[in-house]
Amino acid sequence: DTGVSQNPRHKITKRGQNVTFRCDPISEHNRLYWYRQTLGQGPEFLTYFQNEAQLEKSRLLSDRFSAERPKGSFSTLEIQRTEQGDSAMYLCASSLSGTFNYEQYFGPGTRLTVT
Amino acid sequence: AQSVAQPEDQVNVAEGNPLTVKCTYSVSGNPYLFWYVQYPNRGLQFLLKYITGDNLVKGSYGFEAEFNKSQTSFHLKKPSALVSDSALYFCAVRDSTGANNLFFGTGTRLTVIP
Numbered sequence: 001d002t003g004v005s006q007n008p009r010h011k012i013t014k015r016g017q018n019v020t021f022r023c024d025p026i027s028e029h030n031r032l033y034w035y036r037q038t039l040g041q042g043p044e045f046l047t048y049f050q051n052e053a054q055l056e057k058s059r060l061l062s063d064r065f066s067a068e069r070p071k072g073s074f075s076t077l078e079i080q081r082t083e084q085g086d087s088a089m090y091l092c093a094s095s096l097s098g099t100f101n102y103e104q105y106f107g108p109g110t111r112l113t114v115t
Numbered sequence: 116a117q118s119v120a121q122p123e124d125q126v127n128v129a130e131g132n133p134l135t136v137k138c139t140y141s142v143s144g145n146p147y148l149f150w151y152v153q154y155p156n157r158g159l160q161f162l163l164k165y166i167t168g169d170n171l172v173k174g175s176y177g178f179e180a181e182f183n184k185s186q187t188s189f190h191l192k193k194p195s196a197l198v199s200d201s202a203l204y205f206c207a208v209r210d211s212t213g214a215n216n217l218f219f220g221t222g223t224r225l226t227v228i229p
Binding site: 004031033035040041042043044045048055056058091093100102103104105106107108109 | 119147149151156157158159160161164166205207209214215216217218219220221222
């Protein structure tokens, strides 16, 4: 399978705990995105990497959230001191750079439940 | 500011009939427009895009969409619906001059009735 993969698929945690999610993009894609999707809503942009550089961050990305892509391949999204409002599906997507390569390919998501 | 509106939360259509899922958008520059489909417990799947050129674009699974600049719309269409088309459909937009991320609508649930 050469698509975007995300781990874990599900995570249940208690409020106040830290969690980390991993995303492995399509191998030749140099752009990687994180989105958050809550019930009844479309995905909302969180952050974007080109290679290892984090180029854009949404205002949704509070200081409890941090994302890395250390070698320009896989990425991690960490949420510190989780809150119940963090419960959502966290989606990762990847794409190629270049003219007209604008479509993003999404992974299956990590569903986070904060109790 | 960029935004997308999907005015219908739910669309029901009989199998074999044509279907339309509506989308309107707002961007500052030229729009790049996309349709995605989401099946239960699966990620978003790319269906089609409009970047430039012909206003009618064709995509996966027999879907097509028509870009209408004057009406700022990008409606998704299919001539003959299948039961397997039942899913959640999202329209998304990106500004050609702005950030690389996509802005999504709230989704339209399509149900095809056998």
